[in-house]
Amino acid sequence: MSAIEGIARTNFAYLDEQTKRMIRRAILKAIAIPGYQVPFASREMPMPYGWGTGGVQVTAAIIGPEDRLKVIDQGADDTTNAVSIRAFFEKVANVAVTTHTRDATIIQTRHRIPEAPLSEGQVLVYQVPIPEPLRFLEPRETETRMMHALEEYGLMHVKLYEDIARNGHIATTYAYPVQVAGRYVMDPSPIPKFDNPKMDRSPALQLFGAGREKRIYAVPPFTEVKSLDFEDHPFTIQRFDKPCALCGSTHSYLDEVVLDDRGGRMFVCSDTDFCEERREAGHVGPLGVPA
């Protein structure tokens, strides 16, 4: 054991310093051009593509020994992906971790924005599978880049038009396209559209990393983020007709949990930290038990 000490050790936060500088340069450029997808030399990470390799690289590039990291997957701190990535950074960067949104300086997330309002100085790192909002409408990368460059976004509305024509309303419920700072149309990653309003003028810095697609983009603090819509079909968020079964919250995003094979189910907050804090503060839902 002592023989290999000093030889086979990874650098702080796994990536070597040159790579981190390269990623930081991409991040700086992304912040300078809100919503623009900056190409970067994505590295192989010790996890498969699709598990958050982009987010992990962004986090690795910005994390320091003083940071406190929170990782969530679909809002939960205790799911496989979140637990593994948290453990990964504990091991390779030896940083403090937390599950409390308010205590964290960096929050890496997949598919959600925490319910608790973020504050200045916090960084939200999104894991992004497909960064190009126009991808399923226009398969050619050369063409989509040109469309971004020339601000040709009529096609994005064609998609929303199709939604209304088929379903009578805009049926896109996640990865709902947004326009950032009045310029670039951006895929907010597969967060529910419920979370879109939280991106608008958020005091926190929002960074997006797509490892397989090798793109980084960003929304700087206090930047306007507008969800696309039609004048006669304005953007709306999901509403739930029941409160959270555990904490009774009526203004959070709920997950459906199947309880048995006789149709029993309950709806609970997808943000586990938010739900726990409410229960600790004495809120009780229909199926909850007082703390």
Add this chain to the structure above:
Amino acid sequence: MTAEQPLLKVSNLSRFYGGRIGCLDVSFDLWPGEVLAIVGESGSGKTTLLNCVSSRLQAQAGRVEYRMRDGRLRALSDMGEAERRFLMRTDWGFVHQNPADGLRMTVSAGANVGERLMAVGARHYGHIRETAVDWLQRVEINTDRVDDPPRAFSGGMRQRLQIARNLVTAPRLVFMDEPTGGLDVSVQARLLDLLRGLVSDLGLAVILVTHDLAVARLLSHRMMVMKDGRVIEAGLTDRVLDDPREPYTQLLVSSILQV
């Protein structure tokens, strides 16, 4: 048709494919409301010329100038890419031979017609749909098909939909590449009827590429005959077809199948 200034001025346009000639030293003017047919056998450079004029293909020599809505004549090569593309989706139209090249096959007919409107900033679903339905009627497509994708349409319907999609922004110049190719004769006849009506109602200027002299005779006022990348004869359609001067044109005209 008797406007004083040409809508489009093409001068000495050339395009090569390596050492081969695509089109060579082509010049012509097009006046507002005029239909110009470019005819010739396949490989004669008709489509190359059309693509060069419509700036879908870069010409290696020559100039294309277009009179903008403000009355100024501007060279396409002096415009930025953004301006050129804006022109292409507002003031111009392009009807492809194969409707699949000009349509979005996976989205509904209504969205196909509405796309250009949305591209120039229309953001009211109700209005966009109304316009789309109106245009479907004008090209004789049943309005209950507005939510069907073009994949569910016949060849003739697709071509009519492509025409509606191009005309919805009231363009002044439309390029057509064999618009009736691959359609059977009765469908072709109805499409030609429709095109002729639309062209005269809207006062469109059209550059029409076709190898079908009958189509050219029906639709066009003026005609250019191409061979090996060069324009060998040009003139009023009736004159060229009834009194062809060049031996090749005579051959072309005499090759029409008489039924």
